[in-house]
Amino acid sequence: MTATKSVPFFNYPRAYLDDREALLKIFDDVGSRGAFIMQKDLREFEAALAAFTGARHAVGVANATDGLELAWMAVGLRPGDEVICCSHTMLATASAIKTAGGTPVPVELAHDGLIDPDAVADAVNPRTVGIMPTQLNGRTCNMQSIMDIAHRHRLFVVEDAAQALGSRFKGQHAGTFGQAAAISFFPAKVLGSLGDGGGVITNDDHIFDRVYQLHDHGRDINGEVRSWGRNSRLDNLQAAILSHNLKSYDKVIARRRSIASLYQARLGELAELQLPPAPNADPDHFDIYQNYELQADRRDELKEHLRLNGVGTLIQWGGKAVHQWERLGFTVKLPKVERFFERCIMLPMNMFISDDDVHYVCDQVTAFYRA
Ligand SMILES: Cc1ncc(COP(=O)(O)O)c(C=O)c1O
Incomplete structure (x- = not known):
């Protein structure tokens, strides 16, 4: 394909x-x-x-x-x-x-x-x-x-x-x-x-x-x-x-927040996903969207579907939380973090993507869950 x-x-x-x-x-x-x-x-x-x-x-x-x-x-x-x-x-x-x-x-x-x-x-x-x-x-x-x-x-x-x-x-x-x-x-x-x-x-x-x-x-x-x-x-x-x-940082942040809004508008209804907080969801927080990291059902299959359709994604930190590097001496268990790492994935979020690109990514995500 x-x-x-x-x-x-x-x-x-x-x-x-x-x-x-x-x-x-x-x-x-x-x-x-x-x-x-x-x-x-x-x-x-x-x-x-x-x-x-x-x-x-x-x-x-x-x-x-x-x-x-x-x-x-x-x-x-x-x-x-x-x-x-x-x-x-x-x-x-x-x-x-x-x-x-x-x-x-x-x-x-x-x-x-x-x-x-x-x-x-x-x-x-x-x-x-x-x-x-x-x-x-x-x-x-x-x-x-x-x-x-x-x-x-x-x-x-x-x-x-x-x-x-x-x-x-x-x-x-x-x-x-x-x-x-x-x-x-x-x-x-x-x-x-x-x-x-x-x-x-x-x-x-x-x-x-x-x-x-x-x-x-x-x-x-x-x-x-x-x-x-x-x-x-x-x-x-x-x-x-x-x-x-x-010098152009404020514009960069504004653009990233607008990409986040677009993801929210397009993907917010999908029950299979848990999106990051939207730009204006909480007046206490002003987020700059270094990354757009969400949690997804069937995360690995979604990642593969996106790859086959030309969309690059990333699972942060090689898919491991800090405490999961057992060779470094950690013995603690953190179930919420571990669950998060089974479901997390980052979608493209940068200054090089257009609104059309974001729509394309969202089309692919939606098609995956609606197939
Ligand atoms: C949360 C966090 N801490 C620390 C670092 C380390 O930054 P640097 O690569 O500049 O050493 C990074 C870099 O990606 C990071 O994302």
């Missing part, structure tokens, strides 16, 4: 080709200045990122995984310290806790696929020092509940906001609730660079100092070595590209 149309899950070449002229100008400008490491473009991007999120500080780092680890190192974890995290998240969330010296404790998810505040509250024990919610798929968790728990038990909060730049809960930006957060600029992220990249944001001057030193060989903002550190700097060229992309 030959598919009549092709809707790839993501189109990496177009991340460059669709904006080639402007990007070539940036390469030429940065290259001609020889401005490769820690130059004004990086400073400007960090200032723009802080202004956009409302955070007091932003530090460009090599990737969000590093950013999360540096944030926890800045907070300070000791062996035996437990940090409660999501299990429906990238392994990077848990690995950042581990490599910073603590122990990740994955817990259950709520109806929207994000960490369940009740499960967080239940997991708190005398070894708990922190909570690390993942602001997944471009949605911010109920941070009021999370912060209430954190205040009640005097816990640190580092947000994994890798997927959530611009997402808000009750008007406040993802990444600005706790001590610090990291954001990813992986090319497929809503704000993507042309390679790896990340940012740490924080409102805390001390955490900023520590992360800054850790990411640049222990040097402070004046270049004085104050402590041990390493190199986890964001490339200046990537920073210049990110500043350029940030």
